[in-house]
Amino acid sequence: MTIMQCMNCGASILASDKFCEECGIPLTASKPPTSTNGCEKCGAGIEAIDAEGYCSNCGFRQESRERNRLEAIVNSELAGVSDRGLKHHSNEDFLALQHITNSQTNILVVCDGVSSSAQADLAAQTAAQSVCLALTNAHQEKNLNAAIKSAFAIASTSVSDLTYTKNLNSDPPSTTIVAAIVQNGTATIGWLGDSRAYWISAHSCQQLTQDNSWLTEVVAAGEMTLAEAIQSPNAHAITRWLGADAVENAEPSIVNFTIPGSGNLILCTDGLWNYLSEAADLGNLVERSLSTDAVTISRTLVEFALNRGGHDNITVAVLRLIE
16 A cells, blocks of 8 residues: 655555645645645635635634554553544544552543534543543542543533534534543443454454444344444434433443453444454454554554554554553
């Protein structure tokens, strides 16, 4: 796969692409548009861009290039990477990490803004930061299941309170979320939507979460086989999320995972796992990386998704646990 740069906006493009997914320019054009201060998607002039960076012509939000690739490195055991990918106009994923030294507690949060919603990027960032802060404040509580539920409730209110311009073509700001608080040999994991958590070690590779999705529910109910459900246009539809239009009183799914020994707790968005059919495939990638630090593993997994096409935003958070 040959990756090049768009002459107009500098975004990554494939040799086979006819249009730049970032700015919309035809890649066969003899020269780029003369205006580089207007909308990067539709080409409208600078006068079409409002004070918040939105294009009044097509609704695209101009985004800081720094958001396209985020790396969070807490220490050699806890880190993560979020990348826009090769096809999306912006990065609507976000991650937040925290290590609390006095209790040896680690917190990981990964969010995937729902692309059909308004300000999906802000929804993901708001939720990730809200949950990380709430779990940090609650890390000494005995009932961490209750702490997860409370943190998600706080994030739900924060996301629902985001101001946005109502549009027939978009829903209120919303996001999926998966979060883990790890202490005393147990990972308490909560989620809404299809962002996932995995345990990867030399002895075991397993998916710890079960997607809140149409596909998962119809297969579990015996209404379709997995092969049949995958072919449906509803296959990637989520049934739970954070946002003003979320299912009323929907509580997060929660699992308590006893950590069996050395290994890696990995949280990620579907921008990664869509390219991996089984947890063992993820395990093989981690093993082949020969990495001994969390950020290198995160980068390796993101690069894998980019090399497979990068059709979605990609976010990976890794906690290495060594006994």
